[in-house]
Amino acid sequence: MIENTKSLDRTANVILAVGVLYILFPLVITLVTATQSFESFLQNGFSFIPGTYLLENIQIVWETTQLPRQLLNSIIVATMVALIKCGIAFTTAFAIVYFRIRYGGILFGMVLVTNLMPLDLRFITTYQVAANIMMPVNALLDFFGITYIVQTLTGYRMNFQVSVLNTYFGLAAPLLANGTGTFLFRQYFRTLPADLSKAARMDGAGPMRFLWDILIPLSRANFAALFVLMFLGGWTSYLWPLVAASTPEMQTAVVGLARLSPGDPGQIPHYPAIMTGALMVSVIPLAMIALMQRHIVRGLTLTEK
Amino acid sequence: MADTNSQFNSRWLPIALALPQLLLIFLFFYVPIYMAFFWSLSLERPFGGGAEFVGLQNYARVLNDAEFWKATWRTVVFMLIGSSLAVILPLILAVAADRRVRLAYPARNVLVWPKAVAGASIGVVFLFIFNPFIGILAPLNEVYPGLWQPGLDGTDAFIMLIIAHVWGGIPFNFVILLAGLQAVPQSFHHSAAMDGASAWRRVRDIQIPMVLPQLFLVFVLEFTESVTAAFGLIDAMTQGGPGGATTLLVYKIYVDGFKGYDLSGAATQSVILMVFVLSLAAVQFFILERKIRYER
């Protein structure tokens, strides 16, 4: 096609350049400031010329703040969220698609509805549940009079208490209470030819065999996409870890960064160290996104479809 | 897959397979939502004991509270300005990136990066960049003292919040819109070009109309998202200040519930916000007639 699209292409390049600058600007500022010494920062203020103090700043953050521990927490929580989600979402979708179950539709609906109400809207009471996850059990026992019967018979009042606040499980579990991956896998399974499982059944393979030998290998790309998305989601979540972890030692890195105050309290904030902290908190997910671009785009578009 | 021959028969296996996910959803989704409704109908004491059933009184109190409406208004303003920018900018970028130009490939990569950076983390960075004494606008303040004061001026703080929010909102909307644009068949372009439509015209007459469904989708997702997404930014940048200028509803709920021990009030406002978000979803459902999830 021979056509003059030069003006449009030039405009497109300019627009993209502006967009890329907008994205990169804060990241570059973070990087540059993180390389400056506190002294030169105090003298010169904001600067675009990199310094040579990155290692020293990392050392300050590493030794004087809780961030290293919190980074470890983030890695644990994000990995837990991603791995568990991949597992349970896959098995749930498998159950819904490949089995004849009564109320399958209702079940799926109940899973799906969860995506309408993000955790940040229900954290107040989710916190109470996390403070005692046996609460529903107690309520049921109360409701059916079992508590009363046991108490009259034995004098013992049943009241189970298990708090998951300030634990890794407690930080991760509410982030898993949604239908995200289930939907993704369900949609994917439905695009697979029905003959696949029919053939498996004729060969006498049971459902678990079918799952291991055929479905999991086929779903690799979906696992990768879901894993990356859930990892990033777990890493960047804020409100829930903020309330669910009450000690700095259990806080995730993103929450820790917002409260970071390295250096001497008698001086103005140690911005180079704070920016170093911001860098440390973002480097793992950024590397992940730069390297696994394909999976992320795939994940985002898949969950949208 | 309705074909019964392709499905397995088992009574307990599917239940066992689905149980972990269902348990988590029951415990951390349905129970909390039920509790929120329950608390919104009672006056709950912080340490428990003596919760008094008060019917709709909490709703009456919240709906008569000027602060609630102010926070709601700020949420709506944030939603309209922040979301519009967070959709329109990615749209322009996606149209540009859809062309075979030099920057298209690197831009497609870089524009997704914010997805990796938590709102609160970039909030810390923007807070530094916009610091009135040492940040990028400091020279401006030296010429016109007091012109840029996000620590004191509510409007400045709000602007800061929106810039950071849009930054974080680009990846998702960009990816979706770009995917939509790329799905426009080449033949459309060709035939329009044959008809003599200029490249600029084609952007307006073909590309934009063709991505309308995606556009609508990202708008609604962005709207619902913006109701809660700003929390991390607010907590890291302004803590709702100055003078409450950045206290959006979600932040108010946090403060009321976790700092003010007003469990009933926080639960009531949560329920109202849930209803609001649900109605947004319903609008989307009926207009788009498609199943939705918003996963970002």
Next chain:
Amino acid sequence: MKLNTISTAALALAVAAPAFAADIEFWYGNGGRVEEAIQAHCEAFNASQDDHTITCVGQGGYEAGMQKAIAAYRSQQHPVMIQFFDAGTLDLMLSDAVVPVHTLFDDVDWSDYNTGAKGYYQTSTGELFSQPYNGSTLIFYANMDQLAEAGVTEMPETWEQVIETAQALKDNGHACPFVTDAHPWRVLEQFSARHGAPIASNNNGYTGLDAEYTFNQGIIAQHMVNLQNWRNEGLVRLAEDTEAGNYTRAFYAGECAMMEGSTGSYGAAFESLGEAVRISMAPMYDGVERKNTYIGGASIWVMKGHDDASIEAAKAFLDFVRQDDQQIAFTEATGYMPVTMSALNTLVASGRNEELVFATAEMGVESLNQPGTDATRGIRLGFYVQFRDIFKEETQKAFAGEQDMQAALDNAVARGNELLRRFEQTYQGVQLP
């Protein structure tokens, strides 16, 4: 309610029962130097006796600690003791989750606690509900080097003198003569106490839950209006106006010449500024008689629902931290003040009160021990933590020029009263102790 009877019965037993060994937990909120000092208390306690073992758990802040205590209490996994800060006093008193400390001991001379500490944490009949632990109060700080540059050699004592000094500093080209964060603890509570003007009716709520805020008039309102005018004149700066972005940092860094701050800030101020720092009791307006200031910091509360042995262990710990030498060690490590007179007297008798680390101890206690009235015992108002946010929010709007100061105070009063009414309803039928 059942739990109630059980725990009351347990309590009655606890008082009479012999000591059993117990492992108990104590939750506290502080971080940094104070946290280290609290942990030192706990270790010293464990080393001092064999009966009990205490584990002290940091919660990362007073508010986080309170929130976690609430969740823990609701699921009956709460510790025997928690430390909580001044502003939440009434919330805890009415919670029905704590045992008043005075009922646990019959051999403690509670009157030995200094006036400010006692008043804040005691019931209307004068009995301590919680045991004062880390106590601070408000004092005035000046950087004498900077004052001298402007030709001022005397420490200002009244607000009139503070402003005169600020004017001299400003005329001499100083950009930040006086700095404040306008936090209600400093500009409202401590101001009202030492000027003898309550912020709410019923003696700041001491005589009934139907109290109403009254600070939008009289000397408090006048002071707030003055602060705003002084800021417009460049005599007073807010924390947000400073490069440091924080009022104590701005003072330590030499950006600002004067401030009102907690006694606990002295250590850091001296570290940064050396001999240039001078302190005095917080300034008064001319012609107003000085009353006591309030105690800041926190106290230790004993929670309900624990067995006799745990209560015994808690009592042993409370006895332990009450000892003079323990209080003095804590003061030395943190800059908080001794809370009993006997600890202060021991300190003075040892002559160590002249040492730098104890510089604020005597002055702080002196400020707390000024003659008081029924209206200067403390703040006994519900949901007060939330009220502080409201006060900040409304006055911030005034400082930013969005409303005038009187309107801000009126709004804060109105919104505060709504909180008080809701608190009253939440605790309907509960007697104010």
